[in-house]
Amino acid sequence: MTMLYLLLLLPLLPALHALREHEAGRLASSTAAGALLSLGLSLLAQNQAAGPLRLDGVGLFYLLLTDLLFALVALYARAYFQAGKDRESWRFYAAGNLFLFAMHGAYLAHNLGLLWIFVEGSTLASALLVYHKGGARALEATWKYLMLGSVGIALGLIGVILVYALLGGATLDWQEARALVRGADPAQLKLAFAFLLVGFGTKVGLFPLHAWLPDAHSEAPSPASALLSGTLLNVAFYALLRYAALLGSAGLFDFAAGLLQGFGLASLLAAGLFLFVQRDYKRLLAYSSMEHMGLAVYGLGLGVPWLAMLHTLFHSLAKTAAFLSAGNLLLTYQSKLIARVGAVHQVWPATAGLLVLSLLTLAGLPPFGLFYTEFQALLRSSPLLMGLYLLGLLGAFAGLLWPLSRMVFGEGHGVGLGAPPRARTLVVVPAVLVVLALVLGLFPPVGVVERLAEVLSWKL
Template sequence: MLYVLLFIPLLPALYALRARETRWLAGSAAAGAVLSLGLSLLAQNQAAGPLRLDGVGLFYLLLTDLLFALVALYAGAYFQASQDREAWRFYAAGNLFLFAMHGAYLAHNLGLLWIFVEGSTLASALLVYHRGGARALEATWKYLMLGSVGIALGLIGVILVYALLGGATLDWQMARELVRAANPAQLKLAFAFLLVGFGTKVGLFPLQAWLPDAHSEAPSPASALLSGTLLNVAFYALLRYAALLGSAGLFGFAAGFLQSFGLASLLAAGLFLFAQKDYKRLLAYSSMEHMGLAIYALGLGIPWLAMLHTLFHSLAKTAAFLSAGNLLLAYQSKLIARVGAVYRAWPATAGLLVLSLLSLAGLPPFGLFYTEFQALFRSSPLAMGLYLLGLLGVFAGLLWPLSRMVFGEGPGMSLGGLPRIRALVVVPAALVGLALILGLFPPTGVVEHLAEVLSWKL
């Protein structure tokens, strides 16, 4: 069953190469993701060769399939409204991307995990270049170059780990046993390479240069996938390697780096947000902030809290990028200064944008408030001060553009030329609703249970 689960996304990808009807493309992609979601629940704890689906893999696989199905439905409406006749490119590349994500979460071999993470980079580059043109080419080139350099450093870390295990295995479970006899100094060096390598793909400061350009130039459904699912796969790899160091009794070393990178990303994001004139780049820097917060929570030695934070971020950020897609359809501009009075012209999108950005700002009753303050109260006094400073900076950086676009006066927009397609509002509304429900009733116990495979003695 695991191999079926791995290869399911390739069927809609092949279909997209032949079909041109956007409605059928959206339906087949969403159906494939929903089928994968159901099979994932049946395949938990199964093993087949180098593939195995444990609790952590199941958590991220379910999240990825859910978001992909919803984004696929939204994308059908988005490309129809924008009269984009090349929608098949999005669905072909998107399902290749989903295939790579499935492979990463099913791989129980650290080398195979690296291969699929690199595969997700290559497939998602096609999503960034969807529209073509000089700016898209520049963003795609920067993404590929920086992402490939980062993942190459990650490969060096994987090779070092393999050597430290005596060349015996890269199986995840066996590695956790063998790593206890590894040379501590060399294992620390390997983790440094792994953190910089996968941290580049996560978008940690100062390794995030590819992130705002890629998110800004990709079509809005692709931006939602990049931020809501792509960043998680590199974070998932770091979860595995942090647990590996924990098994070797070296998590204290890893924790210092993880907390430092996390706080630096939070503080830098707060500064970058103030300088943004493009609302899609604004959301990209918000992704840098939240992935930094997840890395910080991991550095505190609480993997379930880090996983929960990525769940809440993925839901809110996907809803925010889809709402931003509606703004782009209506205003034909990504500039904050050219968007205004959305509450009057398109109340539904205005409400969704407000709710998703308030969630990203960490306000109650959304789940990000819960995870941010769980991490805050477990921090040292110095880290707590920096943490609060970063949160205040991010809140202020998001508040002004939100109020400017939704309530400020702008050039106005006309929806008369846009098809009245319900999916443009229903899909982000479903995501905001789910984020609100999970914020009110955070699934802490479920995520703790799924994260048990990562546990180690601090």
């Protein structure tokens, strides 16, 4: 019981440390150590319960992933901010640990109302990450993120309130709700799920609710962009996992499946079109996140929660590596424009290799894990949807191929603007993520994720 509250509050210690200590090295060490300690505590706290807090298999899955990525990004950020001579890096660690606190709360909350509160808290905390460097563009991106995110999450709150009313005001405990929801009015429950999907789908970045995503990812410093894409999107998807299972318990999953598959495919197809017209490589990666979260939602709509969870795992590893590699490009070329980046294979061969591998992973090529999950979803698709699914994948692949070849092997106006930083951490951290993505792609942990996802099953 005490361990769950310790796990919840632990990220606040590095956040307070960041307000008193502004030396980047110490902050990176305390943040990474705190995240790794949380990771260990999570393994010990599995299946424990304490009031509204409980850590089941699905929460454990995302908590472990979040803490691992946060620890690695914290170490990368030290070298990144030092290379960029950013004297305000303490703001990243302060806001980042507040963000991690909100994420911990969401994954530990077994009360649907508390889950909504922590998801909203993650929006407010991550807004500070987006605004890190200040300026008009960062302010605009932060404002758009807050406004659209808050409007979306407000619609989600309406859905939560409707669910509470349909349960007779008896409880918002997720497990108890699954038993009581069988007696709820089906039409009203469908309406509640529609609100929830639009609300949390805005934070997931589903089309056409995605407008905040490219601006926020582009304007945030690269370590923050990695956290936004690799961890933030997952927390709203986690909420959708819970509510899809709730609808399944009421015997209404077919209705949820139609909406999930529709939004998922629309996001995939739209992302493919947006990828073609991007001139900013960070915005390019943001639209790739929209594509893959759409694929995860589509996989959930197929009624295979473990497959959707596995897809978010592979995406988080690859996208975090890609954004960190993009951070290396920004340090060297001093530009986010694809046209001003070229000959990376000559300027910084290690980063070129990491960029190629991470983008090929995101393109869904074997032997990386995203190929496995995309292929499994294809096999489970109806003939009608299969054509749209393949069209979306083809568009996304082509949209990533040109900028990859242009930056790594082409000639850019920005070549020679700066020498690559010498800090090995800038290469080691994304390399660790790429290796993890490769190993898990060769040996997909299907059995482990299936067992963790059993708590979501409504086919009992």
